Amino acid sequence: MKDWLEKHLKELNVTTSMERPEGFCRLGYSEEEWQAIEVFVSIAEEIGLKVRRDEAGNAIARWETEEKGTEDSPAAAVGSHVDTVKGGGGYDGVAGVLCGLAAIKKLKEEGFVPVSPIEVICFASEESSRFGVSTIGSKAMSGLLNKDDLADVPDEDGITIRQAVEGMRISWDAIDQAERPETALKSFIELHIEQGTRVEDAGAEFGAVTAVACPIRLKIMIKGQMGHTGTTPMGNRKDALVAVSPLITFISETAASLTSSSEVPIVATASTIELKPNVMTVIPGIVELGVDIRSVDDDLKREMERLIRQKCSQLSSEFGVTMEVNTLVDNPSIQLDDGVRKKLQHAGETLGYKAFVLESGAGHDVMNMAAKWPSGLLFIPCKNGLSHHPEEFASLEDLEMGTEIIAHYLKSEASI
Amino acid sequence: MKDWLEKHLKELNVTTSMERPEGFCRLGYSEEEWQAIEVFVSIAEEIGLKVRRDEAGNAIARWETEEKGTEDSPAAAVGSHVDTVKGGGGYDGVAGVLCGLAAIKKLKEEGFVPVSPIEVICFASEESSRFGVSTIGSKAMSGLLNKDDLADVPDEDGITIRQAVEGMRISWDAIDQAERPETALKSFIELHIEQGTRVEDAGAEFGAVTAVACPIRLKIMIKGQMGHTGTTPMGNRKDALVAVSPLITFISETAASLTSSSEVPIVATASTIELKPNVMTVIPGIVELGVDIRSVDDDLKREMERLIRQKCSQLSSEFGVTMEVNTLVDNPSIQLDDGVRKKLQHAGETLGYKAFVLESGAGHDVMNMAAKWPSGLLFIPCKNGLSHHPEEFASLEDLEMGTEIIAHYLKSEASI
Structure with a gap:
């Protein structure tokens, strides 16, 4: 055999x-x-x-x-x-x-x-x-x-x-x-x-x-302000990558904590990122983040999405950027x-x-x-x-x- | 005229x-x-x-x-x-x-x-x-x-x-x-x-x-472990993007705080990022981050680089990834x-x-x-x-x- x-x-x-x-x-x-x-x-x-x-x-x-x-x-x-x-x-x-x-x-x-x-x-x-x-x-x-x-x-x-x-x-x-x-x-x-x-x-x-x-998939578009990395003082920036970094941490930590308090696990991953312009001398003006959320408990997935949207709204005000969350896919399990x-x-x-x-x-x-x-x-x-x-x-x-x-x-x- | x-x-x-x-x-x-x-x-x-x-x-x-x-x-x-x-x-x-x-x-x-x-x-x-x-x-x-x-x-x-x-x-x-x-x-x-x-x-x-x-420029290579976003439990991941996110925040906050305690300003920017494989269904296994640091005070730039290296070494152990910091450019002002x-x-x-x-x-x-x-x-x-x-x-x-x-x-x- x-x-x-x-x-x-x-x-x-x-x-x-x-x-x-x-x-x-x-x-x-x-x-x-x-x-x-x-x-x-x-x-x-x-x-x-x-x-x-x-x-x-x-x-x-x-x-x-x-x-x-x-x-x-x-x-x-x-x-x-x-x-x-x-x-x-x-x-x-x-x-x-x-x-x-x-x-x-x-x-x-x-x-x-x-x-x-x-x-x-x-x-x-x-x-x-x-x-x-x-x-x-x-x-x-x-x-x-x-x-x-x-x-x-x-x-x-x-x-x-x-x-x-x-x-x-x-x-x-x-x-x-x-x-x-x-x-x-x-x-x-x-x-x-x-x-x-x-x-x-x-x-x-x-x-x-x-x-x-089956996944919920989000595409989150963060718009800040491009600027010269050498000439824009730290206090005067709207860096889209700096604004989104706490969100990446949040997604990982929240999936872990929801898993430990639920009957079935949930996983959530910020798996793709695109920066514009992605050039050494320019402050990132735009970031597009792709997020993949999975659980057999559809309510748990939706709770995760809600928490992500809430966090985005908090981070937008904190960093003076805009964050637009689009749901690409929302397939029931x-x-x-x-x-x-x-x-x-x-x-x-x-x-x-x-x-x-x-x-x-x-x-x-x-x-x-x-x-x-x-x-x-x-x-x-x-x-x-x-x-x-x-x-x-x-x-x-x-x-x-x-x-x-x-x-x-x-x-x-x-x-x- | x-x-x-x-x-x-x-x-x-x-x-x-x-x-x-x-x-x-x-x-x-x-x-x-x-x-x-x-x-x-x-x-x-x-x-x-x-x-x-x-x-x-x-x-x-x-x-x-x-x-x-x-x-x-x-x-x-x-x-x-x-x-x-x-x-x-x-x-x-x-x-x-x-x-x-x-x-x-x-x-x-x-x-x-x-x-x-x-x-x-x-x-x-x-x-x-x-x-x-x-x-x-x-x-x-x-x-x-x-x-x-x-x-x-x-x-x-x-x-x-x-x-x-x-x-x-x-x-x-x-x-x-x-x-x-x-x-x-x-x-x-x-x-x-x-x-x-x-x-x-x-x-x-x-x-x-x-x-x-003139800048110090760093290329930081973070190596974690790729994996399926749907099948890898949160507690079992070495996500290179999750590991690097606190570094991006750290770079921005440290430049701001060094500026407020120094005679001349310093700026530092995580301006480029490349993810591998950068695919919705795969946990980011490798991240390459580009960092641009500038000040007319060369000692201040070197202090910033030292703090970044220190933070990388802390984050490597915390997230079970490797972080390799390469100095691409170090031009005196x-x-x-x-x-x-x-x-x-x-x-x-x-x-x-x-x-x-x-x-x-x-x-x-x-x-x-x-x-x-x-x-x-x-x-x-x-x-x-x-x-x-x-x-x-x-x-x-x-x-x-x-x-x-x-x-x-x-x-x-x-x-x-």
């Missing part, structure tokens, strides 16, 4: 070695992503699955039941993605489709005969790094894609989503036909690396996820299916692995699928919690554990 | 209107700078000066004395530059060469006959915005140009100083031949917009400058000639203008000239102290005042 996982891990990453100092780069709807999806298709066919590409470019590999009359029954599905951020790792996404395929192979070798069909889905364009829009393939499949809003969103080279999609020989106008009826699937699960260390920190071996924390979560947890525990029940701080394809089908998410550990990074790593042991848990879960899910 | 100033102000800015929302862009050793220097040459020739371009591209316009035998006497010189930063204003530099030329015109019209020659010098490449190196032309003239260190310094397009200079049909290898002997000049003065509001704030009309505060300062002050006061004696927080060509010749610097006010900005503005009244002060000063300086 480990040999198979290792070999196909490299194949799905279109590489001969997982040691890649520069990481991987398979952006959504790029030739590089398409190449990896083609590898997925070959492996799926190799283990005897029938594969089709849908109208959004998702690849759906299906194990048809041998019992006549149940071909059209709702399928038990598992899936993830193979695209990456720039300089990303080889496990985020890939681990999910790899373990899904490996689980099928294992079930076939064991002579398992499914009653319901089983599917492994490789979604297109999960990462938001190219267009600032995530999970395009799974949005299309679950009917959540807002085609008109997205068509003209450009990447950093000015290529729009529509152009990128059509570059992959997919019709943008027909992309929403990828939507599947509720009756197509009976459930959906995704396996993903945790991208954190809470499972390990809890002394557990895998995570059974209850909910996906997604509850996953409790039944599916318990089945996944049970499957793992039956196999002797210790479970930790937690929420996901990151978004995944499963959050779209959960809008239409009972859905679950399984975490396997990754080294130091590192992801979106060339040193992202999950052990073959943990990939094998993930495969076993999926196989065990599917065995019961596809038996009725 | 005002009409002449207004007309030639526009000509030197190669524009038909000073209202330019996008500002001016005449980078050092660019075609745009060269075009403005050519305008300087024509105006100088129009008013009867003999102009030569030296080996560094500086233009030297000379009013030869009519008394035989004094042609080679040391000249009384005045000058500044015509290059700008990107999106700069039309007065920084231009005001100095314009008022210099206007003063000569005035003296000629009054029938003044100089005993010593008079020169108006238009220096090449004063701004540091293209190569990060300032005052290249005046460095060359005063023998301070370190040719070997500079040759390969690139601009943001990768063009080196050597390439840019040679693109202007100047031999890089011969550029140091622009150096002039001490006997070439008897003194040098520069008129410049203040780029601050201390003259106005003091209720005065012009500034007589005692010294030029330049004392200007007290005699020349008094003559300028006297000239202005004789004409009925109120003087304010101050130091310059910004560097100017005069700081290089002061290394070799008795030198002085005259400030005229500029609106709201704004410079390096499209809205930079000095009134025609103040340009006329500057012209009169230079003319009055030159009349006595060139009479012996």
Whole structure:
């Protein structure tokens, strides 16, 4: 099993070695992503699955039941993605489709005969790094894609989503036909690396996820006054960077203190900053700060946003600058299916692995699928919690554990 | 006089209107700078000066004395530059060469006959915005140009100083031949917009400058740990931006408090910041902060640097990050000639203008000239102290005042 996982891990990453100092780069709807999806298709066919590409470019590999009359029954599905951020790792996404395929192979070798069909889905364009829009393939499949809003969103080279999609020989106008009826699937699960260390920190071996924390994202524009760094006395400045610094501290400290007084954690990060003019001899006149806030408790996120707005108003008067807070994104968090979560947890525990029940701080394809089908998410550990990074790593042991848990879960899910 | 100033102000800015929302862009050793220097040459020739371009591209316009035998006497010189930063204003530099030329015109019209020659010098490449190196032309003239260190310094397009200079049909290898002997000049003065509001704030009309505060510049590299903003608990982070924020506040507050307890002011600015990866979903792993420190009191600058280093070491332990402080520049401040300062002050006061004696927080060509010749610097006010900005503005009244002060000063300086 480990040999198979290792070999196909490299194949799905279109590489001969997982040691890649520069990481991987398979952006959504790029030739590089398409190449990896083609590898997925070959492996799926190799283990005897029938594969089709849908109208959004998702690849759906299906194990048809041998019992006549149940071909059209709702399928038990598992899936993830193979695209990456720039300089990303080889496990985020890939681990999910790899373990899904490996689980099928294992079930076939064991002579398992499914009653319901089983599917492994490789979604297109999960990462938001190219267009600032995530999970395009799974949005299309679950009917959540807002085609008109997205068509003209450009990447950093000015290529729009529509152009990128059509570059992959997919019709943008027909992309929403990828939507599947509720009756197509009976459930959906995704396996993903945790991208954190809470499972390990809890002394557990895998995570059974209850909910996906979707973000509130703020863009805060601070306008002060540019001036010469040498000729503007300290008492006569409206330095936008000096004005915003206490806010960065405040965001970090407030998230920590809200976490310690709440039932579920909240994280908040000032993650991007742009200075104008960002020149050694000029006092920063304008700062744009990007803030990412996540918790599965939507009220807690809104409380955090309220406290940030309050602090901005206090800092504006204190430093004589203006601070304008724009809410870019305010997505309610997604509850996953409790039944599916318990089945996944049970499957793992039956196999002797210790479970930790937690929420996901990151978004995944499963959050779209959960809008239409009972859905679950399984975490396997990754080294130091590192992801979106060339040193992202999950052990073959943990990939094998993930495969076993999926196989065990599917065995019961596809038996009725 | 005002009409002449207004007309030639526009000509030197190669524009038909000073209202330019996008500002001016005449980078050092660019075609745009060269075009403005050519305008300087024509105006100088129009008013009867003999102009030569030296080996560094500086233009030297000379009013030869009519008394035989004094042609080679040391000249009384005045000058500044015509290059700008990107999106700069039309007065920084231009005001100095314009008022210099206007003063000569005035003296000629009054029938003044100089005993010593008079020169108006238009220096090449004063701004540091293209190569990060300032005052290249005046460095060359005063023998301070370190040719070997500079040759390969690139601009943001990768063009080196050597390439840019040679693109202007100047031999890089011969550029140091622009150096002039001490006997070439008897003194040098520069008129410049203040780029601050201390003259106005003091209720005065012009500034007589005692010294030029040269900067200490630091580049501080903070290394924390990247991580997913959604999956890394608050207590488990090494956020480089959170770690550096208290430093930004500290720099601003410490400069203010050192100023209030010292005889001369100090200014310190965290003016540039670069985040890696600067992506909404990733905790900032690396921050690079640029700090500019200026005072005419070099000990005070060094004390500020010491306090910053001390604070960095405290913050490193507190936030579990590394902070590496590199001193990019540590230039001792330049004392200007007290005699020349008094003559300028006297000239202005004789004409009925109120003087304010101050130091310059910004560097100017005069700081290089002061290394070799008795030198002085005259400030005229500029609106709201704004410079390096499209809205930079000095009134025609103040340009006329500057012209009169230079003319009055030159009349006595060139009479012996």
